[in-house]
Amino acid sequence: MKNLTASLILAGLACATAFHAQAADPKTEMAAKVVKLQQGPELDRLISQLAGSTTQELIANWGPKLEANVPKANQQKASDALNAELKKYADDTNKLISNQVSKVSAAVLVPAYAERFTLEELQQIATFFESPAIKKYQAVSPEMGKAFVEKLIDASRADVIARAKQFDDAALKIVGGPAAVPKASKPIKK
Template identity: 75%
Template sequence: MKKLITALAFASLACTTALQAQAADPKTELAEKIVKLRQGPEMDQLTSQLAGSATQDLIANWAPRLQNNVPKAKQQKASEALNAELKKYADDTQQLISKQVAKVSKDVLVPAYAERFTLEELQQIAAFFESPAIKKYQTTAPELGNMFIQKLIDASRADVITRAKKFDDAAVKIVGETAAPKAGGPAKK
């Protein structure tokens, strides 16, 4: 009986050691570390953009309905109510997407990093993302990106408006100047 208990104890120890060895794969550990280091303001911005894109789809669907189904006198109030609901939707959607980041990162990115990079490369990448300069960059990159985008929009606005006017002029020649039919209404021939 004592030999059986000893044998079971050794077998259990061997299994535990094997599992720890699998879990302690240095490449996987470094890949997990890199994925965690990559999370931050840029990932927050990505989840915000994804939620914003989903919100834009709703706006495109419901804006014409607001115009066509709600009397003009009530459109302002209805618009405010829809905007409040859109904000709730956008916030909820961003949270739902954010909750999936860790799981998808672990399922997709960790194995991809471990497969594509050597241990030495993973160590270098981890050191890179741990450096104070990169941490500062990750913190300020969204703000700098927004500044750049705003200045780019400002700098190109006049040219884009001019080009839109040219498009409108060409479209009038092709389609004519009649008002567009209301969404959902029959088109005139």
């Protein structure tokens, strides 16, 4: 009886091992590793941008309603309350999008990497992302990117405002009515 039980256990283990070997494709596993390794500050910025774009839509919708429906004396208080709600919304939206990253990565990126790269190439890519220089690059790139974007905005602001004025002049001829005065964009008060 003990031999039969031991044989059944060993046979079960052998089947499970064979099934796992078939189910766990090394190339797919390496593709999943590469996808996970590449998800750093750039992905966080992308998620923030996606969440921020939905916030901008809300601002565009509710800003005019605030001005039209709230007495001037109460607009600052209402604006502060809306900004607090917008911050909650942005934080929640950021989390909602972040929660989808692993599912979408597994469904889209992992198969794409597995299809386009050999196992050896995927191993080389993983080694690249694991290198200390790349880890340092990923750590400092948000700060460097922010500084670049700030300087780019500063350097192009006057030209963009001038071009917006040209657009307003052309739109005025097409539509009629008063032209809008271009303003430098202001961040939402927090």
